[in-house]
Structures are given as structure tokens and as C-alpha cells.
Amino acid sequence: MKRLLLVEDEPGLVLTLTDRLSREGYAVETSADGESGLERAASGAFDLILLDVMLPRLNGLDVLRELRRRGNETPVIVLTARGQVVDKVVGLKLGADDYVTKPFEMMELLARIEAKLRRAPAPAHTAGAYRFGAVSIDFRKAEVTKDGQPLELAAREFQLLRYFIEHRGATLTREELLNEVWGYNSMPSTRTVDVHVAWLRQKLEPVPKHPQYILTVHGLGYKFAG
Numbered sequence: 001m002k003r004l005l006l007v008e009d010e011p012g013l014v015l016t017l018t019d020r021l022s023r024e025g026y027a028v029e030t031s032a033d034g035e036s037g038l039e040r041a042a043s044g045a046f047d048l049i050l051l052d053v054m055l056p057r058l059n060g061l062d063v064l065r066e067l068r069r070r071g072n073e074t075p076v077i078v079l080t081a082r083g084q085v086v087d088k089v090v091g092l093k094l095g096a097d098d099y100v101t102k103p104f105e106m107m108e109l110l111a112r113i114e115a116k117l118r119r120a121p122a123p124a125h126t127a128g129a130y131r132f133g134a135v136s137i138d139f140r141k142a143e144v145t146k147d148g149q150p151l152e153l154a155a156r157e158f159q160l161l162r163y164f165i166e167h168r169g170a171t172l173t174r175e176e177l178l179n180e181v182w183g184y185n186s187m188p189s190t191r192t193v194d195v196h197v198a199w200l201r202q203k204l205e206p207v208p209k210h211p212q213y214i215l216t217v218h219g220l221g222y223k224f225a226g
Contacts, residue, residue: 001025001026001027001169001225002025002026002027002047002048002117002169003026003027003028003029003045003046003047004021004026004027004028004029004046004047004048004049004050004113005028005029005030005031005037005040005041005046005048005049005050006018006021006028006029006030006031006049006050007030007031007032007034007037007040007041007049007050007051007052007055007060007063008030008032008050008052008055008079009032009033009052009054009055009056010052014030014032017050017109018030020106020110021113024110026113029046032056033055033056033057033058034055034056034057034058034059034060034062034063035057035058036057037051037055037058037060037063038058038063038066038067041063041067041072041074042067042070042072042128043128043129043131045129045130045131045165046074047074047075047117048074048075048076048077048113048116048117049067049074049075049076049077050076050077050079050113051063051064051076051077051078051079051096052078052079053078053079053080053081053091054081060078060079060091061090061091061094064076064078064091064094064095064096065094067095068094068095072128075097075098075116075117076095076096076097077096077097077098077099077100077109077112077113077116078091078096078098078099078100079099079100079102079104080099080100080101080102081101081102097116098112098115098116100112128140130165130226132213132226133204133206133212133213133226134146134147134206135151135204135226137161137165139162142158144158144161146203146204151203151204152203153200153203154199156181156182156196157196157199157200157203159181160177160181160193160196160197160200161200161204163177163180163181164214164222164224164226165224165226167224168223168224168225168226169223169224169225170223171217171220171221171222171223172221172222172223172224173220173221174190174193174194174221174222175190176221177193177221177222178190178192178193193222197214197222200214201214212225213225213226
């Protein structure tokens with residue numbers, strides 16, 4: 001499931017967009033001002049950001065400028081009011097991927113979102129941090145916490161978790177995981193993958209016997225749904 005961040009301060013528009021995008025199969029998180037939007041965008045792992053220009057506390061263009069300065073390359077669609085030509089131009093120069101003028105047709109916005117997601121490279125969210133459920137991961141420090149408490153992962157467990165997150169939503173075969181995590185020259189069996197997945201579930205899942213995040217795709221492999 002693709003994750004979208006909507007940074008918008010108009011409650012009615014937030015409600016309308018969240019409802020429609022959710023029905024289209026997207027996981028939507030929202031922020032109502034620029035400061036919280038920047039923090040959420042920088043710390044979360046999103047596939048696309050919908051960013052209003054006119055925001056309280058920090059305007060959308062400043063949010064975009066700071067995101068790009070930090071090296072965050074998540075696709076951004078800027079939402080501008082009618083006639084704000086300068087904002088469109090500045091937004092594109094700052095690194096926006098597209099813009100939509102309010103009021104807009106929902107079908108147009110959905111088409112632009114789909115187009116950007118198709119063109120976007122595989123997300124390299126592990127450049128910084130990632131969160132799912134009660135688990136937080138700092139990839140720079142190679143630290144994992146659960147409910148705020150440090151969690152010890154072996155190096156291979158951490159590498160496997162990282163690969164799952166980088167390819168979340170995709171069904172990964174045991175053979176692919178062996179090749180990409182253990183290496184082509186390594187000779188473990190597919191059972192090795194199953195064992196490491198079981199260890200990760202014991203440490204990360206709320207109920208390991210009924211996993212919510214590392215799911216088994218019967219006859220194929222596994223899928224990360226965080």
C-alpha cells in the first residue's frame with residue numbers, strides 16, 4: 001500500500017481528500033501546519049507528499065526547500081491557489097515534481113498522483129528513519145526500538161528488515177531474499193530465510209503467531225506491510 005502525506009490546513013479539504021484517497025487504496029497521514037508537516041515528512045517513509053503552499057507556522061515552499069536541502073527526494077505535488085503563478089514557478093525550482101491549482105477536479109489529482117508514483121524510483125526510505133506500529137528504526141545508527149525500548153537485532157536480521165522495508169508491499173521470494181540479503185556467493189537454504197523471518201516476528205510483531213507486518217504469501221514468499 002502506497003503511503004501519502006497530506007500537508008493541508010483546510011479541515012474540509014483534508015476530510016475530503018483523506019476519504020477519497022483511502023478509498024483509492026492509499027494509506028494517508030495528515031499534518032495541518034508546515035512545521036509538523038516537515039517533521040512528519042522527514043521522519044516518515046512516504047511514497048508521495050501533497051503539500052499546500054499557504055500553511056500556518058511554516059509555508060509549503062519553505063517546507064519543500066528544507067526537505068530537498070536534507071536530501072529527501074520523495075515526490076512532492078504542490079497545491080496552489082488559483083493565480084499563484086509565482087508559487088508554481090518557485091515550487092518547481094525548489095524541487096516540486098508537479099503542482100495542482102485549487103479548486104481542482106479529484107480525478108485530475110488522482111491521475112497526477114498515479115503518474116508520479118509510476119515514475120518514482122524505488123523508495124530509498126532507509127536513508128533515515130522508518131516507523132511502523134510500535135517499532136522505530138534509525139538506519140544511520142542501525143538502532144531499533146520498540147515501545148521506546150532498545151531492541152537487539154543481529155546484523156543479518158537488521159539487513160533483512162531493511163530489505164523488507166525498502167521493498168514494502170512487494171512479494172519477495174525466498175530465493176530473492178537469499179540472493180539480495182545473504183549474497184549470491186552464499187549457500188544457505190531457503191529454510192534460513194524462514195528462520196530469520198521467525199526471529200524478526202518474535203521481536204517486532206505484537207502477536208508473532210498472527211503477524212501484521214511481515215506476512216507470508218503462501219507458495220511464493222513474504223511481503224512487508226508496514
